[in-house]
Amino acid sequence: MVKRVLIIGAGISGLAAGCYACMNGYDVEIHESHTQPGGLCTSWQRAEYTIDGCIHWLTGSRPGNGYYRIWEELGAVQGRGMYDHDVYASMVGRDGRTVHLYADADRLEEHLTSLSPADTAPIAAFCKKIRKLARFPYPIGKPPELMGRWDGLRTLARYLPYLKDLTELGGLSLAEYATRFSDPLLRKAIANVLLDGSLPTVALLMTLAIMNQRTAGYPLGGSLAFARAIERRFLDLGGRIVYRSPVDQIAERQGRVAGVRLADGSQVPADYVIAACDMRATLFTLLDGSRVDPVHRELLETGKTYPPGVLVSFGVDADLSDEISCLGTYHELEQPIQLAGIAQEFFSLHNYSHDPSLAPPHKTVAGCLIPTRWSHWEPLLGDRAAYEAEKARVAESCLQLADRFRPGFAAKVQVTDVATPHTFARYTGNWQGTYMTYMLSGEFQRKYRYIPKVVPGVDGLYLASMWTNPPGGIPGAATAGREVAQLLCHRDRQRFVATTP
Template sequence: MQKKVVIIGGGIAGLSAGIYARLAGFEAEIYEKNSTPGGECTGWNREGFHIDNCIHWLTGTKKGTELYDVWETVGAISDNTKYVHLESFYTSCLDGKKATLWADLERTRKELTELSPEDADEINKFIEYVEYSKQCQVPADKPMDMFSIGDYIRLGKSMGDFMKVIKDLGQESLEDYSKRFKSPLIQKLMCDYLPKEYSAESLFVSYASIADGNGDIPMGASLEMSIRMEKRYKELGGKIYYNKAVDRILVEKRRAAAMILDDGMKVTGDYFIATVDTNLLFGKMIDSKYMPKAMKKAYDNREAFPVTSGFQVAYTVNKDFNPGETVFIDIEPLKIGARTLDRMYVKVYGYDPKFVKDGKQVLQTSFFQSDADFEYWKRLPKEEYKEVKEALVKEVTERLEAGYPELKGNLHVLDSWTPLTYERYCNAYHGSYMSFISTGNGIPFRVKGDIKGIKNLCFAGQWNSSPGGLPIAVTNGKFAIQRICKNKGYFKGEANDKRRTEGRTQESNTYDSSDALRGKRVS
């Protein structure tokens, strides 16, 4: 008789867990509070235009990487997927000058050196470190707690020169790193895309994905990718139930006996995987005493483990407006939440027909929001919240028009959203769309997802490791199933996504080396 895996949450981690559960021969059920799959990997329509909420680049689009195999296995991408191949990561503007991080590293080196010859040595080191960072790949074959000594040796060899980047920058923030440069524009360039509190190595790894061709954008937007994963899951026989929020999990005799939905329905299973926000899991669904100590430490120390969200506005503009793929500009200081900001992010989406209609394209801008900003928004009464949003949209529009006079009278507001939007839609802690930030304090955050005191319940998703994001979510969904298989004596051997579907009988619990988890059943 098949064992049943019950998954709480139909985001990327939940869909991944469901797909790998089916590939491993489990019965699988997903319960999702919203009406669509994907969690924060989503988008929505306004006035016939699509607004994308998630993918600025997708790490793992390069064939031959472990992460590509996972994305292919879960149906997110395939040989037929069409991509936007980014020519640049982003552009920073200051005092009439601009600097771009091009996908072509030599082009970046040349442009930055011409801009600031006195920074030539540091620029060359920057390019060298980006090259080294191409060697940093997300481990996606299996979780590191299942590594053998040989696995660690292979990982160390594959990381190669990237270890030099970690050694030099692992405890340095982007703000501190930027001070290595004399050029004010290059200093802005280093701090514009990610919060300045992020560890410097985060920028190198992100940029390296673009420069290595491992960070393209699948055409069709974030929600379409989530729907492809849902389709894959259903084709494998998985069941997903929408508009089914989980209220609590019943724990009896150190086991999850069942979960109770908001509508009172009781759901039983053999194993439970919570892929929801961990702040919701610990304290509402189960007692907070079950939270791992490392995670509690992160939640309690907001300065050392901050989170980020955003205040965002989406517009339509003429299709021919193209300042660059992603551009940061100076603006008149603007107070948003608890902070005052003087830089603005501008991104046009005309690269994909999904965002274009009647000669217009979608333009979006976003302003980083912190824990303190969330608290500001949270304190506002409902009517005042709406008024503040509307006033801010007007001010953002004015600053866009000041930066790009040709937009005056051409901007039409589609929507705006705040950290509270993410809290409402995804139960996101402080409205964060990522996990705890990897800061320059040298304190990495990573937990397995096991819950001490409850044998058949674990959690999986981007909150398992900083800084979160889609790669962490999709791999942790897979890892949860691998751990269940290992802990229950189902499999031995290594996980491998190669040859994952040939000759498989979906309802069988007997496997050979061509199966998704590539191991033999041990009875």
């Protein structure tokens, strides 16, 4: 008899889990709170502008990176243009100089060395690491739960050449790494380009490495179009999605999952339930909080998450395509300014003129993702007026800064949109509006080989979301969905198959 799988959430992880479960003969239904697919991977309309709320770069946007295979299987890349930025980010210092973090490692080395000849040696070492990590294999295979001794050895052999670098760079913050350079602007650029100097250096180097490989493009059409392509694939495979259908409880019977209860009180039976949504909400709200794996508990209690952000976007009646194409131009401020609860030393503007589908001809969407703290927004949640006033204040400050660095900008702005961590939390149910997940410490990774995708005492329930595959992102979410489908097949003693449309 065909087994019935119920998935909670139509974000990228839920859609991916659904596609792979359908490919393997399961009868699949997704229940999604919202009216459309994508979860965090979304875009929205403001007048004639499309605000993109997610993908800056897609790991595996082209062949040559393991994730490409997943995007092909999910039907997300076929016929979709990818835009590769020549520069990851530009940092404009107070002294008027600009550091361009070129995607091409050779060009980057030449540029940085001409900017700071005294740093020739650390620049060469930095670029050498990028070239080396560009060869990192990103193998897509079995989930760690199903790896036997031979799989483990094979994986180790693949990773071995990178192990030392990954361990060293994973344990070194960007702020620490930046001290290797003597040039003050170069130091600041490296320490601040990811907006948080405490992030591990490996995060920046891996990003530059995939950009160097041209496998970190931006999918033209934006994030919602990308999610809709996977939704199409799921429906074509015979899956069903019920929108406006929040799940409020995971139903159990004698230690086994029985289905879910929806917010309208109706029950939906299932053989398996895949929670492709926030991990904390699954364990403590959809379940009663009494069954928590020790690894999950340690993560939830002590794990450090990526800082949340405020996304301020503008629809501008101007063609900004003359600006250098990059993921953000960061301007060092004369004085740090207090914005969104954090003393901001840089202001960055990212313009989307590389995607003409987001704005009418000769107009542009531009925006900034400002690091913030949940604690800044939390006290405002009960006071709508105060919350709206703070959003307006943040937007006005960003507008003034954008106008300072690009005179005439403010006069051309037709639309302003502000999405806070509260917006992301309300829209997707993710804890404290987090949009990436944990920065796992080296110690945690040595202690635990992987994050379990099952819950003790609730047989047949699986967890598949960015939270089970840190640090998250679209690839982590899609991989989580694929891996859970592999676990179902293994349990039902059937060979896992993945097809390409």
